[in-house]
Amino acid sequence: MALQVFAIVLALGLLMFLAYRGYPVIIIAPLVTLLAVVLSGGLLLPSYTETYMTNAANYIKSFFPIFLLGAIFGKVMEMSGAAASIAQTIVNKLGTKRAILAVVLACSALTYGGVSLFVVAFAVYPFAAAIFKEADIPKRLIPGTIALGAFTYTMDALPGTPQIQNIIPTNYFGTDAYAAPLIGILGAIFVFAGGMIWLERRRKQALAKGEGYGTGHSNEPESVDIATLPNFWLSIVPLVLVILFNYLFSRSGFSVKSWYAQTELTDLFNIADVSTVTSSWSLICALTIGILAAMLLNVGRIKVKLASGLTAAAMGSLLAIFNTASEVGFGNVVKTLPGFKAIQDSVFNASSNPLVSEAIAVNVLAGITGSASGGLSIALEVMGSHYLQIAQNVGITPEMLHRIASMASGGMDTLPHNGAVITLLAITGLTHRQSYKDIFVITILKTAAVFLLAFAASLFIPA
Known part of the structure; x- marks a missing residue:
């Protein structure tokens, strides 16, 4: 059994290491999967074609419309200038005295409205740099500020957020985006x-030392012509919709x-419970309406670069x-291997509280893979049904499982090898040495919040 456990740990370690080194996950994931199968004495080709590819294809079938429409919505908001208009207005209204708060709220508004995290970072950075420079706040604090507004509570905690990390659990627990509000x-x-x-403590420390925005920075943004940006109230219409x-x-x-008869869904499409697809269908419709509204309100700005923008989004x-x-x-392949049972027992036995156990599993996998959606998907594919069964036995609702899993995915995912962290630092022209400390502290806060909530919720579980 030791060899079988080692095979899984080795495969997971290689996946993390090679992803961190910049190798494409699309290529390395099947390779390390097949390595684990060989070392475990499994059947190589059936594991690849019937388990790996089948489950990967099922995931794409379930979530590709959301990934695609989310990317298009974010790109349309960026091309139209609507995202920049929202960021600029919030930053200007709050002013330099509340520079950090202004940037956090600007990121939060865009993320909660459905704009992708990467687009938010691109849209907000020019205004963050301008207001930080005017307030003479160190530029190195910008990545942590953007991360707080875009990568945390609006991504997976606030009920109804349309980000994918809040939608993935709906497929496993039959919940919706508003679970456990x-x-x-x-x-x-x-x-x-x-x-x-x-962040305010860090700002005050820098002020006491006489440290200001600084000079000689890389990737300083060009000034944005505010006069060319669309009207703020029109810009927020797609988000509100x-x-x-x-x-x-x-x-x-x-x-x-209520749109379709359950008998038709069952007989024609093999959908036994419409609740398992309600959140996906709702978000598909909502994002489509948002995209159409953003395009209609900014036809003149978008039409010139629509083709290239849609290609980039796709x-x-x-x-x-x-x-x-x-x-x-x-x-899905790993959970079929002999060594998985021992690993699964270790995770379950880490806590008798299924919420805490779930938070540990999702956090660890999100941290290892450097991906909130990736770690969340692996954890729920492998152990979601087990958590649901145990939770129902002790009186925990599927909604609670959903919210804890979703929030846990946004905890340790932001380790140094996370793609969003690397992209954010590249956008701002800063390094891990300069700015990662603040991102890491916010990561710890996010992780602590999940476990505090899981423990607190357990107090109300019947003995």
Whole structure:
């Protein structure tokens, strides 16, 4: 059994190491998967074609529309100038005295409205740099500030967020994007307050030392011509529509649950429970409405670069979905190997509380893979049904499992090898040495919030 466990640990370690070194996950994930199969004495080709590829394809079938539409929505908001208009207005309204808060809120508004994290970083950075320079706050604090607003509570904690990390659990637990709203809001408040306290403390420390924005920085943004940006109120319309229609199609009398007869769904499409697809269908419809609104409100600005923009969005979504699907395929093969039972028992036995055990599993895998969606998908593919069964036995709702899993994915995923962290530092022209400390502290805050909430929720579980 020791060799079988070693095979899985070795494969996971290689996946993490090679991904960190910049090798494409689409290629290395199947290779390390097959290495684990060989070392475990499994059947090589059937494991690849019938388990790895089948499960990767199923993941793409379930989530590609969301990846694609999310990428298009973000790109349209970027091309139209709407994202920049929202960021500029929030930053200007709050002013230099609240520079850090202004940047955090600008990122939060865009992320919660459905704009992808990478687009948010590109859109907000020019305004963050300008207001930090005017307030004479060190530039090295910008990545941590953007990370707090875009990579934390609006990504996976606040109920209804359309980010993929909040949608993935719906497929495993039959929940929707608004699962466990109180827990999510409490977690969001904790992370926001803790992050702001830390960043303001860092600002005051720099001020006491006489450190300002600094000079000689790389990737300094060009000044944005504010006069050319679209109207703020028009710019927020697509975001509001995404949030509004996502709710209407999920939880109101207009819910997609009532659009089709259950007998037809079962007989024609093999959908036994419409709840398993409600969140995906709701978000597909909401994002489509948001995209159309963004395009109609900014036709003149978009039409010249629409073809190239849509191509870039499509290519970005393909890379993202295939990377994550590759990790899902890896997880599904691993759970069939002999050594997995020992690893699974170790994770389960780490805590008798299924919420804590789930948080550990998702956090660890997100940290290892450097991907919130990847780690979350692997954990739920491998152990989601087990957690659901155990939770129901002790009186924990699927909604609680959803929220804890979603928030846990956004914890240790932001280790130094995380793609979003590397991209954020590249955008701002800063290094890990200069700015990662603040990102890491916010990561620790996010992780702590998940475990505090999991322990607190366990107090209300019947003995």
